[in-house]
Amino acid sequence: MGKDEKVKVEFITELLKVEQVVGENAAQTSVIREITLPGRVRKIADVDATVRNVTSRVIENKVIVEGIIHKQIFFVDDDTDQLKEFTVTDEKFIHFVDIPGAMPGMNVQVHTRIEFIGHDMLREFQQNDQWFTVFRQTVVLEIFAKVTETLQLEVVVDVRGIDPSRVTRELLKVESVIGENASQVTVLADIQFPHPARKIKNIDTQIRNIVARVIENKVIVEAVLHKQIFFVAQENDVVYEVSVDEKFTHFVDVPGAFPGANVQVHPRVEFVDIVIDPYDRLKGRQTAVIDIFVKVTETVQVDVVTDVKDVKVTKELLKVSQVIGEGAKQHKIVADLVAPAAARKIAGPPMTRFENIKTRVIENKVIIEGELVKQIFFVRLDFDDVHEFEVRERFTLFIDIPGARPGHVVQVYPRVEFVDFEIDPIDPTRIRQIVVIEVFVKVTEFVQLEVVVQLLLDVVEPLPAVTVYVVQKGDTLFKIAQRFGTTVDAILRANPEIKDPNLIFPGQKILIPAPPKG
Numbered sequence: 001m002g003k004d005e006k007v008k009v010e011f012i013t014e015l016l017k018v019e020q021v022v023g024e025n026a027a028q029t030s031v032i033r034e035i036t037l038p039g040r041v042r043k044i045a046d047v048d049a050t051v052r053n054v055t056s057r058v059i060e061n062k063v064i065v066e067g068i069i070h071k072q073i074f075f076v077d078d079d080t081d082q083l084k085e086f087t088v089t090d091e092k093f094i095h096f097v098d099i100p101g102a103m104p105g106m107n108v109q110v111h112t113r114i115e116f117i118g119h120d121m122l123r124e125f126q127q128n129d130q131w132f133t134v135f136r137q138t139v140v141l142e143i144f145a146k147v148t149e150t151l152q153l154e155v156v157v158d159v160r161g162i163d164p165s166r167v168t169r170e171l172l173k174v175e176s177v178i179g180e181n182a183s184q185v186t187v188l189a190d191i192q193f194p195h196p197a198r199k200i201k202n203i204d205t206q207i208r209n210i211v212a213r214v215i216e217n218k219v220i221v222e223a224v225l226h227k228q229i230f231f232v233a234q235e236n237d238v239v240y241e242v243s244v245d246e247k248f249t250h251f252v253d254v255p256g257a258f259p260g261a262n263v264q265v266h267p268r269v270e271f272v273d274i275v276i277d278p279y280d281r282l283k284g285r286q287t288a289v290i291d292i293f294v295k296v297t298e299t300v301q302v303d304v305v306t307d308v309k310d311v312k313v314t315k316e317l318l319k320v321s322q323v324i325g326e327g328a329k330q331h332k333i334v335a336d337l338v339a340p341a342a343a344r345k346i347a348g349p350p351m352t353r354f355e356n357i358k359t360r361v362i363e364n365k366v367i368i369e370g371e372l373v374k375q376i377f378f379v380r381l382d383f384d385d386v387h388e389f390e391v392r393e394r395f396t397l398f399i400d401i402p403g404a405r406p407g408h409v410v411q412v413y414p415r416v417e418f419v420d421f422e423i424d425p426i427d428p429t430r431i432r433q434i435v436v437i438e439v440f441v442k443v444t445e446f447v448q449l450e451v452v453v454q455l456l457l458d459v460v461e462p463l464p465a466v467t468v469y470v471v472q473k474g475d476t477l478f479k480i481a482q483r484f485g486t487t488v489d490a491i492l493r494a495n496p497e498i499k500d501p502n503l504i505f506p507g508q509k510i511l512i513p514a515p516p517k518g
Helices: 477-484 488-494
Strands: 010-038 041-059 062-077 083-097 107-127 131-161 167-192 197-215 218-233 239-253 263-275 283-308 313-338 341-347 353-361 365-380 386-400 409-423 430-455 464-470 510-515
Touching: 010 062, 010 107, 010 167, 010 283, 010 313, 010 430, 010 464, 041 107, 041 131, 041 197, 062 107, 062 131, 083 131, 107 341, 107 365, 167 197, 167 239, 167 263, 167 430, 197 283, 197 353, 218 263, 218 283, 239 283, 263 313, 283 313, 283 464, 313 386, 341 409, 353 409, 365 409, 365 430, 386 430, 464 477, 477 488, 477 510, 488 510
Parallel strands: none
Antiparallel strands: 010 131, 041 062, 062 083, 107 131, 131 283, 131 430, 167 283, 197 218, 218 239, 263 283, 283 430, 313 430, 341 365, 353 365, 365 386, 409 430, 464 510
């Protein structure tokens, strides 16, 4: 140690603001109930099930997850041989996922997936000359929960005045948190009912087609509020359904956000109500309140110091999801569709959603499988009224991610880029469709790493904390200085190799000094 005490040792620190992983776990839960289908059922052909309105709450050592299972059952009627559809009343579920170390106020991410749906026929009975069939239905849900907390930690990234061979480093590629915020948007709309409405029975909402774009200090969120409105008709007390889609755009302030940064968006319908017009019961006025939470991050690569031989250091345990790689790929789906009636034209863009997305990591690749579901609206050739039919298309694609291997975690973000239809002039029930989808994937792995945060030597004189910043397209020193709360002159002093302050280029690494205290 005597040698070290005769030299001036300096260390450079960098402030990391990352999501520290507290814990993650998966749990299964079964939702069992009896359902009654109208008619004598020969067999259940298919079940279209989705998990909706999922909310989560962190308590001590646990995550409480609540949601709704929405199901449409397609069955073959034994008397008519017809394929019929029955929408089951939405089923609520609540389940606890154990996460040791979780505490109220921590961040939580929840992913739910329907693993199995089974039906056991129990009995048939007749009531008022109508047959009914009773089944025991079992739905098995898999719930994955990950609890994190935002950690700000100054880590040592370089040591000067000591033999470099004594310094152990490790490259970290992590998501650095720029900022997060929540904002509410109110969506007002006029509703047209197909029959005069006496009262609203139920409103089933979903937020679809979410697109987010980061600009300076803001995130622009565009999406579609989809509603299935169940109402009681005034003339016969029959319950009818009408579907309505409303586009909305909203800005969420996130200081420090910049174009090119990563963004996560979590919208939630907080309130929805429809007031029927007492003078014209074919009309209603809707008010919906949507809470939009966004988190903006950037992927940073940092060489952190994990040890200095023969020097006392202070270490902190860092538990993070390290980014292995990310990539995107376009995929074209061409299909020949058959409409339920002759079509004159397609009535606007289809409503699209992705279901049953499955991923598998192999060496240096990710395999993605899933279904693209489209609701296509068309104008009939003979009556000029608008009709709708649904199409499901399976797809499989590979995305190259160097360094990926089995066991890594995959996040998938698919979106529809382009849709085109061509109606056959000879047979207008046949429609040629081309869809281009883009699938973005990010591969991560869970890393626990002890990093050096301080060297315990009397001669150590720490330099002011600095950030290693990679210049992005469109950056100027003035913009960078504003983003980090410093000045152009301070950046130039920290980077003497920059001779012309107007000449920086994308990919260039520069040191950003900490802003002045106070």
